Amino acid sequence: MLLHLCRWLQDNSFIVAINGTSWTAAALEIVHYFSMFILVGSMVVVDLRVLGLVGRRQDATELAGRLFPWIWISFALNFLSGFLMFAGSATSYYRNDVFYDKVVVIVLAIVTNIIVQQRVSGWNRLPAMPASAKVLAAVSIVLWIGAIVAGVEVPALIGVG
Amino acid sequence: MDSSLIHFGHWLQNRPFALAIAGSDWAYPFVQATHFTGLSLWVGTNVAVDLNLLGVGKKSAPPLQLSDTLFIWNWIGFGIAVIGGFLLFSVSAETYLSNIAFLTKLAMLIPLGLALHIVIQRKAPTWEKSSQTSSVAKFAGFTELLLWLCVVTAAVLIPYVG
Numbered sequence: 001m002l003l004h005l006c007r008w009l010q011d012n013s014f015i016v017a018i019n020g021t022s023w024t025a026a027a028l029e030i031v032h033y034f035s036m037f038i039l040v041g042s043m044v045v046v047d048l049r050v051l052g053l054v055g056r057r058q059d060a061t062e063l064a065g066r067l068f069p070w071i072w073i074s075f076a077l078n079f080l081s082g083f084l085m086f087a088g089s090a091t092s093y094y095r096n097d098v099f100y101d102k103v104v105v106i107v108l109a110i111v112t113n114i115i116v117q118q119r120v121s122g123w124n125r126l127p128a129m130p131a132s133a134k135v136l137a138a139v140s141i142v143l144w145i146g147a148i149v150a151g152v153e154v155p156a157l158i159g160v161g
Numbered sequence: 162m163d164s165s166l167i168h169f170g171h172w173l174q175n176r177p178f179a180l181a182i183a184g185s186d187w188a189y190p191f192v193q194a195t196h197f198t199g200l201s202l203w204v205g206t207n208v209a210v211d212l213n214l215l216g217v218g219k220k221s222a223p224p225l226q227l228s229d230t231l232f233i234w235n236w237i238g239f240g241i242a243v244i245g246g247f248l249l250f251s252v253s254a255e256t257y258l259s260n261i262a263f264l265t266k267l268a269m270l271i272p273l274g275l276a277l278h279i280v281i282q283r284k285a286p287t288w289e290k291s292s293q294t295s296s297v298a299k300f301a302g303f304t305e306l307l308l309w310l311c312v313v314t315a316a317v318l319i320p321y322v323g
Contacts, residue, residue, distance in 0.1 A: 022321060029317045034204070034310055036197075041205010041238070045231060055230030066225055067209060069218055148201070149194040156190040 006090035019088030028081045035077035036151075040144045042067040042074070043113055050116065050129055050137035060129075061121040068117050075110070093154075102150035105143055112140035170254035179251040189252065196245030202238025204309055206231040207278065210285060214302030216294040228285030235282075262322045266315035274308040281305055 009015060018024045046064050048054040055063065086093050093099045115136060123133045173179060182188045212218070213227045250257050257263045281301050288298040 026314075026317055026321055030310075030314050033197075033317065034313045037201045037204035037313075038208050039205075040198075040201035041203070042209055044202060045206060045209065045234065048234060054234055055226075058226065058230045062223065062225060063230070066213070066218070066227075070209065070212060144201075145194070145198055148197045149191070152190040152193040152197065156193075 003091065003094055006094045009087040010090045012087070015084065015087045018084055025088075028085050031077055032081040032085065035074040035081065036148075038074040039071055039078055040148065042071045043109075043144060044141055046071075046116060046120070047137035047140045050120065050123065050133050052129060052134075060124040064117065064120045071113065075113075096154060098150055098153045102147060102154060105146045105150055109140060109143035109147055112136055112143060116140060166258050167255060170256075170258040173251050173254040176251065178248075179254070182248060183252045189249075192245055192248045196242055196249055199238050199241025199243070199245055202234055203242050204238075204313075206235040206238060207309060208306060210281065211302035211306040214281070214285065214288060214294060214298045215306075216299065224289055224291065226286065226289055228282055228289060232282070256323065257319070260319055260323045262315045262318040266312055266319075270308060270312045270315055274305065274312055277301065277305050277308060 018028065045054060046067055049058070049060050049063050086099075116133075119133065123129050174183075182192055209231065210228045213225055284298070284301070288295060
């Protein structure tokens with residue numbers, strides 16, 4: 001069923017064209033890398049602020065408020081470019097265990113993003129960041145680095161992408 | 162290509178550490194991941210400052226002193242990216258030194274980006290104080306954003322032109 005869907009995606013004429021032309025394939029990679037840097041970098045900065053390791057004099061709510069729009073825009077671009085590249089070799093990714101790990105790690109990391117975004121102004125009103133917030137921020141950083149590690153392992157171990 | 166450069170590449174990629182990374186199944190991807198993690202911090206913090214200078218999404222919010230706030234993590238990211246990048250380069254230095262996309266990235270785009278970045282970092286505290294972004298600040302922010310995008314583009318094109 002899932003494999004069927006993968007095969008159908010992979011044979012879609014638009015997917016074939018965008019992955020088969022070298023400049024569009026390169027453009028997908030460029031968008032994927034650049035948006036990933038902005039996504040992970042900005043989120044890690046918010047996490048580091050919660051941990052008290054970046055700009056303590058900078059208001060955490062304001063910093064998060066300024067960075068979260070970039071985080072979500074870059075996530076959208078990252079997801080879209082990632083999906084199009086996945087679709088181009090969907091059946092190879094289907095057989096790749098590390099790719100499943102990568103998806104799970106990213107879903108968990110996104111969940112930490114959402115929780116931090118919703119809770120940060122509440123934490124900010126307390127005299128100090130609560131321990132649970134700091135743990136969540138640390139987990140978020142570890143998950144995003146884990147997503148990068150899993151991401152480079154996918155082509156390294158299987159030879160796709 | 163200049164033969165002394167190729168000699169250097171040959172020498173570098175035969176150093177024990179380079180051979181160790183090349184010969185190990187797991188080391189190379191982990192060095193890659195290190196490079197990308199450093200880049201996330203470096204590019205992420207640069208882009209945050211550039212977009213702030215461009216005044217995108219400001220909407221009457223109080224001025225944000227991003228450049229100073231992010232200063233340390235910005236350079237920590239750069240340091241990690243350089244270490245990871247150097248190790249990746251060492252593994253196949255000879256090939257990289259004869260690749261036009263790599264040479265453009267290293268010899269032209271990165272020095273340009275760095276020079277502009279340092280100028281921005283010095284001026285940003287003044288620029289960021291005013292709620293009305295000056296056109297110079299906007300131009301600087303936009304150019305830096307574009308330059309790092311060019312660096313990523315050149316990096317992605319390395320295997321395409323090689």
